[in-house]
Amino acid sequence: MSGARVLGPSEVTADVDVSAFDLPAAPEHETGAAALCLHGLTGTPYEVRPVAEALSKRGIRSKGIWMAGHNGTVDDLAATHRDEWVDLAGEALEDLRRRHDRVFLVGVSMGGLTSLRLAQTAKVDGLVVIGVPLVLAPPVPQLLPLLPLIRLFAKGRAKGVSDLADPEARARHPHFPMMPFDAVRELVRLQGEVIPDLGRITAPILVAHGERDKTAAPKDATEIHRAVATADADKELFLLARSGHVVPVDYDGPALCAAAADFLCRRARDD
Secondary structure, eight states: OOGGGGOSSSBBBSOOOOOOOOOOOOGGGGOOOEEEEEEEEEEGGGGGGHHHHHHTTTTEEEOOOOOHHHTSSOOOOOOOOHHHHHHHHHHHHHHHHTTTTEEEEEEEHHHHHHHHHHHSSOOOOOOOEESSSSSTTTTTTGGGHHHHHTTTSSSSSESOOSOOOOOHHHHSSBOOOOEHHHHHHHHHHHHHHHHGGGGOSSSOEEEEEEEOOOSSHHHHHHHHHSSSSOOGGGGGEETTTOOOGGGSSSTTTHHHHHHHHHHHHTTTTTO
8 A cells, every 4th residue: 555654753843733633513404415625745645624614614524635645754755756656545435435425625835736636537526736837947847857867966955944924833833854856856747647647537626726826827716717617607716815835824724624525515415
């Protein structure tokens, strides 16, 4: 199994709860549906938990996992292949599918890219993707051919301040010490697999993006919304004016969580 690798001690620094979670549906609003919530590259389940809590309160069981290679060391993440991100999330998706008639995906950044890949290859009843990068800004793509040489001198770059507009949210955001170059290469390769097949996605989709995002261009959200084959009545584009990359924990988090809950709850029950 892709999730079987033994990881070293976690190198995440955090004063907030970064643990994986499985939030039951509120009994008074039970829909019988479930959502799998996926965090971003070098991220933690903390960054998708606000959406999960909103869904749980509205009757959708919400499970957040550690993406493959993340709850460990920089070397663990550097050694993780993109297929492991997709496969581990896919296993969690299928586990929920065995227990629920309708299963949704919620993904931030690389977790959103993984969600798009799963929607291309597996049965998904709806998805919410947030801050998904289709193309990394220069000079990253141009430097990838030089990666073997670059790695002779460094395994990655130190992580900077989190891309959040709210300074209080930025100050408390969990911190991973480094972005491994090998992980960036895998992200770019995953982008290369997702982009050509966006037209294979037909599930209902809400594409959200912070307009102050410096990590992933807001135009990528517009392209995803345009390129998927989902019927117009089942796809929405939501640009959030005050937020950066990790919208669920930024200024516009409450608005995003409400929109995500409304969007998925409308599709949680049988017609």
